[in-house]
Amino acid sequence: MFKVKVLNQEVIKKTLGMKQVIEGVEKVYTLKAEKRAHVWPMIFHEFEPGVADMDIKSGYLKDADIYGLKLVSWYGENPKKDLPPLIGTTLLFNMKTGAPMGLLSAEHITGMRTGAAGAIGAKYLANKDAENFLMVGTGHQAPFQIAAILMAMENIKTVRLYDPLNFEKAKELEGNIKGLLKEEFLQYYKEDEETYNALKKKFNVAFEAVEDLEDAVKKSEVITTATPSRKPMIMKEWVKPGTHISCVGADMSGKQEIDENIFGVAKVIVDDVNQATNVGETEMPIKKGIIDESHIIGEIGEVMLGNIKGRTSESDITVYDSTGIALQDLMISNLAIHIAKEKNIGEEILL
Incomplete structure (x- = not known):
């Protein structure tokens, strides 16, 4: 039997802080770039198109001596x-050894690591002095993206x-986001006074719900999109020089x-080339002949290590x-298990 x-x-939720998650996801990206972590092909199956499906993302982290998978099911009814x-x-x-180590609910970890990922794209590709951020999508993922x-x-x-569907949802988030x-x-x-006060100051910004997306895009230097959209919302002509866009919503063919034509003028960085070209935001620009795979500069971990350059001027438009990727889930799940053991929380079963 195994524990x-x-x-x-x-x-x-008691084990994970966003600062640690950002650091963990950054580590994942650099390990992947150094070939010390690997993503295996994704499995996707629709039980009933538009009604029920599931996907499996898996991989291994050599340095952490772990491998594993995340299975996500979507049942619309x-x-x-x-x-x-x-x-x-x-x-x-x-x-x-191949022994099982952990069984974890994936919802909160997915929210945290996805928020961290979008922010890491901005951290390494946006202009450092950017002051205006636009969050496109006000659903479950939005607070994670904003915090990160x-x-x-x-x-x-x-x-x-x-x-994109209901201005009242944006107004509702405007009223609730600080809380x-x-x-x-x-x-x-709260037990770390220095970090608490520093983050409290960072969170003390102006929040504004907007109805006019074109106007908001033109005013923004950093944009994150986190929606289930199947048609472009942000048009090429709206995007001013120097803008960075982190595209988070596209995870299925x-x-x-965003407008595929943005890719023709942008510097494109991805988390995983295979996934990005098959199920990511990069899929449509390639299918429509706007770019080919060679237009992708590389993966974010390579930018972080200095192996490739993402942004090279203040006027570059960058897309992340x-x-x-499964490696994010594995790294953050492993972190949660270690912290849970330290705090003596969670359950342990014999399998």
Whole structure:
């Protein structure tokens, strides 16, 4: 029998702070660039198109001696049954023995690592003095993206909020976001006075719900898109020189958030070339012949290591295609398990 750590969502929230998650995801990207971590091909299956599907992302982290997978199921009819439409589970294994190590709820970890990923794209590709951030999409992922951006970027002063379907949702988030940032991200650091005060200052920015996306894009230097859109929302002619865009929503073939023509004038960096060209924001520009794979400068880890250059001038338009890779889930799940053991929280079962 094997001792397996089991962590539910509430326990995981007690183990993870966004600063540590950003650091963990940065480490993942550099390990991948150094060929010390590997992503295996993604598996996707539709049980019923538009109604129920699942995907499996997997890989291994050599330095951490772990491998594993995250399985995410989407059942669109679940809310009618008082169940969440998206259900995720992560499994971790010891790479030296193959023994199971952990079984974790994936929802909060996915939110945290996805927020960190979008912010890391901005941290390494946006102009450092950028002050205006636009969040496109006001759903579950938005607070994670906003918290991570404010932690990763030094000079953001205004955060604009745009919902592509309902302006009232953007207004609602405008009213709630400061409370969400405090309760969901700041409170984790309440025992660390220095960090708490530094983050409290960073979170003290202006939030503004907007109805006119074109105007908001023209006013923004950093943009994150996190929607399930299948048609472009941001047009090429709206994007001013020097803008950075982190595209987070496209994680399945056919999804698209920004005009494919932006790719023709942008410097494009991705988290994983294979995923980006098959299921990411980069898929449509390639399929429509705007660019080919050679137009992709490289992966974000290579930028972080200095092996390649992303932004080379203040006027560059940069796009970061963040599809989400299993290595993020494995690294952050492993971190959660270690912290849970230190705090003696969560359950341990014999399997």
